[in-house]
Amino acid sequence: MAPTLNLINKNLYQPSLFINNEFVPASGEDFDVLDPATGETWATVASATAADAERAVDAADAAFHGTAWRQLTARERARLLLEWDRLIRANKSDLAQLLVFETGKPLREAEGEVDYALTFCWWMAGEAERQHGSIANGNGPGPAANNRFLVTKYPIGVVATLTPWNFPIALFLRKAATALAAGCTVVNKPSPETPLSANALAYLAREAGFPPGTINILPCNEANTPLIGTALCTHAKVQKVSFTGSTPVGKKLAAQCASSLKKLTLELGGNGPFIIFNDADLDHAVAQLMICKFRHAGQTCVCAQRVFVQSDIYDRVVELLTARMQAELTPGHGLDPATTLGPLTTPRSLDKAQAHVSDAVSRGATAITPVTVNSSLSPAGYFFPPTLLLNASDAMAVASEESFAPIVSLFRFDTEPEVITRANNTSMGLTSYVFTSNADRIWRVMETIETGNVGINVGLTTSAEAPFGGWHDSGYGKEAGMGYGIAEYLKVKTATWSVNWKAD
Numbered sequence: 001m002a003p004t005l006n007l008i009n010k011n012l013y014q015p016s017l018f019i020n021n022e023f024v025p026a027s028g029e030d031f032d033v034l035d036p037a038t039g040e041t042w043a044t045v046a047s048a049t050a051a052d053a054e055r056a057v058d059a060a061d062a063a064f065h066g067t068a069w070r071q072l073t074a075r076e077r078a079r080l081l082l083e084w085d086r087l088i089r090a091n092k093s094d095l096a097q098l099l100v101f102e103t104g105k106p107l108r109e110a111e112g113e114v115d116y117a118l119t120f121c122w123w124m125a126g127e128a129e130r131q132h133g134s135i136a137n138g139n140g141p142g143p144a145a146n147n148r149f150l151v152t153k154y155p156i157g158v159v160a161t162l163t164p165w166n167f168p169i170a171l172f173l174r175k176a177a178t179a180l181a182a183g184c185t186v187v188n189k190p191s192p193e194t195p196l197s198a199n200a201l202a203y204l205a206r207e208a209g210f211p212p213g214t215i216n217i218l219p220c221n222e223a224n225t226p227l228i229g230t231a232l233c234t235h236a237k238v239q240k241v242s243f244t245g246s247t248p249v250g251k252k253l254a255a256q257c258a259s260s261l262k263k264l265t266l267e268l269g270g271n272g273p274f275i276i277f278n279d280a281d282l283d284h285a286v287a288q289l290m291i292c293k294f295r296h297a298g299q300t301c302v303c304a305q306r307v308f309v310q311s312d313i314y315d316r317v318v319e320l321l322t323a324r325m326q327a328e329l330t331p332g333h334g335l336d337p338a339t340t341l342g343p344l345t346t347p348r349s350l351d352k353a354q355a356h357v358s359d360a361v362s363r364g365a366t367a368i369t370p371v372t373v374n375s376s377l378s379p380a381g382y383f384f385p386p387t388l389l390l391n392a393s394d395a396m397a398v399a400s401e402e403s404f405a406p407i408v409s410l411f412r413f414d415t416e417p418e419v420i421t422r423a424n425n426t427s428m429g430l431t432s433y434v435f436t437s438n439a440d441r442i443w444r445v446m447e448t449i450e451t452g453n454v455g456i457n458v459g460l461t462t463s464a465e466a467p468f469g470g471w472h473d474s475g476y477g478k479e480a481g482m483g484y485g486i487a488e489y490l491k492v493k494t495a496t497w498s499v500n501w502k503a504d
């Protein structure tokens with residue numbers, strides 16, 4: 001029998017819109033949310049329309065200009081974030097359960113996502129108080145020497161956050177906690193696959209004491225998604241958009257934001273090279289590859305996509321990887337404690353994964369599946385068998401597009417200059433990984449690889465304390481880190497003051 005949702009705190013299940021601190025009906029039709037492990041409906045949610053987006057922006061704008069929010073000091077905003085953090089922590093098992101039903105990921109990973117998400121609340125509470133401006137002397141000749149420059153920072157205003165289905169809690173908090181720390185207000189549009197976890201967080205935000213209008217959530221179905229995206233990206237009252245998702249959608253949103261010159265942060269796709277040199281600790285490299293590749297069944301933007309292995313260790317890496325996959329991967333429903341690999345979140349991901357394997361095999365790769373998917377699992381679930389593609393080559397689709405699936409594509413290389421050229425032969429530039437014990441090589445690779453993030457002998461790099469963001473077609477702007485993430489939500493004013501030095 002398919003598992004059913006069983007929350008301890010029933011208030012966390014809120015299948016409507018959240019505007020002005022109220023759960024309110026939507027103007028659009030209801031839509032079903034499916035459990036990716038069974039394909040069955042587990043929730044029905046009201047869909048927002050563009051008219052609802054208007055209401056949410058009005059609420060966020062009124063809150064931004066209203067005294068209840070504006071008169072709070074940075075320390076008071078930090079206290080609210082810490083209270084939100086406390087409540088999320090107290091409701092962690094329920095939130096993790098919602099994530100399992102929304103995304104399909106195993107419960108342990110879902111709990112890990114909530115823990116990861118909380119680091120953003122905590123970190124941004126600290127960041128809130130440390131956004132100081134500066135005072136500088138004029139050094140120029142003549143009157144400029146009399147000048148003093150006062151640089152002050154202000155929250156940018158209403159922020160629209162458009163969040164993806166792969167980490168619905170972590171990436172919502174990475175954006176919202178930062179915006180709120182800066183003093184902005186938020187309108188969030190979650191993905192159609194994952195509307196409930198955002199509403200659960202909004203419920204807890206109200207409990208934490210955030211004033212009405214500071215956080216607003218617009219769950220919506222697939223059909224209304226582009227309409228709401230457009231409504232938010234073209235709205236005169238929205239000052240900033242932060243989006244995590246695909247590069248094609250990111251480019252469309254950037255074009256929509258252009259007419260009103262909105263500030264934009266884009267965390268887009270990747271095509272992560274994962275390079276294993278022959279002097280690396282191979283057991284460690286393969287253990288890290290397992291984490292990097294099979295976290296959420298390969299559905300992360302920071303996933304290893306092209307695994308480059310030096311030719312003389314290729315067979316050994318395949319052997320180690322096969323053994324680990326057999327020992328560590330158990331596909332199943334996320335609520336089953338034995339499960340370590342969930343299904344894909346959407347049926348279209350399943351089609352893409354199959355197309356990638358077929359394309360690679362037709363171009364000479366060998367596909368092996370060391371772990372089979374238990375036939376007792378629901379055939380309607382979106383399970384894809386973890387697959388190794390041996391002898392992958394640069395002409396295959398897996399060399400140029402993210403698979404977003406548990407497919408490990410193993411490419412051979414011979415020399416360092418060759419692998420760097422091949423790793424950089426992509427329009428993407430999100431995250432790369434290098435495994436070697438040679439310190440000089442670490443510097444050379446770190447400085448020449450064209451990605452915004454580099455993992456050095458580690459397969460998981462994202463964290464609240466480090467700035468994260470891509471280069472090239474992987475987007476622009478940074479999230480998290482000291483000063484970097486919050487700067488995206490602040491506007492800077494420079495006052496120039498000419499001091500008259502002649503005393504009376």
Ligand SMILES: O=CCCC(=O)O
Nearest residue numbers: 166167300301302462
């Ligand atoms: O999928 C993109 C983000 C994943 C992460 O923050 O680790």
